[in-house]
Amino acid sequence: MYLNKNISHDTLKAMTLEEKNELCKEIRSFLVKSVRNTGGHLSPNLGVVEMTVALHSVFETPLDKLVFDVGHQAYVHKMLTGRLGRFGTLRKQGGISGFPRPDESEHDAFIAGHSSISISAAAGIAKAMKLSGDNHHAVAIIGDGAFTGGIAFEGLNNAGKIDANLIIVLNDNGMSISKNKSAFAMYLAHIRSSRKYLKTKRSVKNIISKTPLIGKGIDRSLSRIKHIFKEIIYKSNLFESFGINYIGPVDGHNMHELIRAFEAARMINKPSIVHVYTKKGKGYLPAEQNPGEYHGITSVKTAVKSKDTFSDVMGKTLAELGTKDKSICAITAAMKYGTGLQHFCAEHRDRYFDGGIAEQHCVTFAGGLAQQGMKPVFAVYSTFLQRGFDQMIHDISIHPLHVVFAIDRAGFVGEDGATHQGIFDVSVLGAIPNMAIYSPSNYCELRNTLNRALYEEKGPACVRYPKGREEWSVNEKYTPDFRFKSGDNQLVVTYGRIAANLTEIYKSTGKSTLQLIKINPIPKEVIQICANYENIYLFEEGIENGGVSSKIAVELLKLGYKGNVSITAVNDFVKTGTVEQQLELHGLSKNKMLEKIIGIPQGIAMNE
């Protein structure tokens, strides 16, 4: 048994190739067993087993810095850096994170979760080390999917000139979550095939001897020769044009080749890229055959099949609307299945666009479509839309253009931890003039508000909805801006997923309740209703600063309100746990809400 808790750079360095290969087998079976139990990212990690063992054999963390991109493929790295024994707690409250966290281990060089940042981060780290006389290396480990994010190219554009010990390891498996169909992926495939072609010594002469003298065949052969000559004579590809030394392509499951390539990159004191090709899901047949489905899996214990989620309802509704209205277009940033857009794609292929991990492009592309009279809907997770903030201001709202944002995973998302929570969209987007925001709490409201966003709104409009399934339902043709139920002289106000608790709160406490559905701009009548109450309890599954609660409080202050306002909202980054645990921890579960309401009002007292 080579896989054990004490494994380290020194033990790895001392192992023979055969021993390392044996270790890789053990890591694979551990990964499959462990991740099937806890849930998490399986196929990305199975694909990088040899690569990670080779990296830790050549580089010594924490002196050398490994910067994982997205970070969902860092499980093997975690096993090799003292966390093997904690894998049963992966993605659980108080357990180890599914992403790199420097506060978890000194071997994790940089926080990750959102894609495409590793080259810029590693470049900064490498330069800082150089400036302080440290000769160790910073290594960015980035996938071909993550490379479709604009910031990866911004990093590349600067990496060549930083004069520091920077290495980029490009993990090219031809997959993002789904198949990577970007032009960049095609470019990588071209490098792979032409370099491999050269390696197998089927030379230019060889091609010439087989070239037919007439017809299309001669054209094809000549263009192949041109490419190969270019590579032989100029030894140039995109990366070398950026001033970065290119090594590869390297077979990512061949330990010997990997170690040689990483050693070579380490010797060159100049920014280098090692192009490694791997198989996503390697070694576990179901994941190899279906790497997209095994990208991230739920625990075997909690896996539930069937029954639609909010994402499905959005995707199916949009597909139906798209049949009647040929101006509707749907856009995703590499999250076709996560956002439910597979339904739209199946029926309206010509109006479906996957921009890759390129949220900024997707927002502005939607702006272009809208400018020409189309009705674009960009379906995107709340956390990833953060990337497109300036585009939403500059390219959409100033015009203003009628673009609809279907914001999935709004609110707590559970196990992915601090980097993925959808808690900022309301505060951030609510600050932009002309921005309409709806926050439905069940499927019927979602369908109706999507309709309103498409057909009532004239400018940018967001419909934000939570991860998972509805907790309550209504049956109505039209969803109003808010629902108010008069009870006693205290008022409870909320919106989104936790509005499902209002029925129970009304029943068991007799309090008046108000569910907001249009949360931006806040309807004037809502402020007028609030002003009539001496005690108001505001609950918000989002960041307090700039949120709906703060806005209501400010509007009331402007009216000279003298009552008590209690705000329960999120005030910090959210720790890993289940959604239920996160709601409980932040005082937003049904019980915690009841506890707050039945006790003495706390929070901002504005009566003195």
Ligand SMILES: Cc1ncc(C[n+]2csc(CCOP(=O)(O)OP(=O)(O)O)c2C)c(N)n1
């Ligand atoms: C900004 C951003 N958008 C979307 C995602 C969701 N996401 C996580 S992993 C992934 C695919 C990454 O592909 P690649 O870098 O090739 O890694 P692989 O899983 O294939 O190893 C996507 C789209 C993200 N993490 N960050």
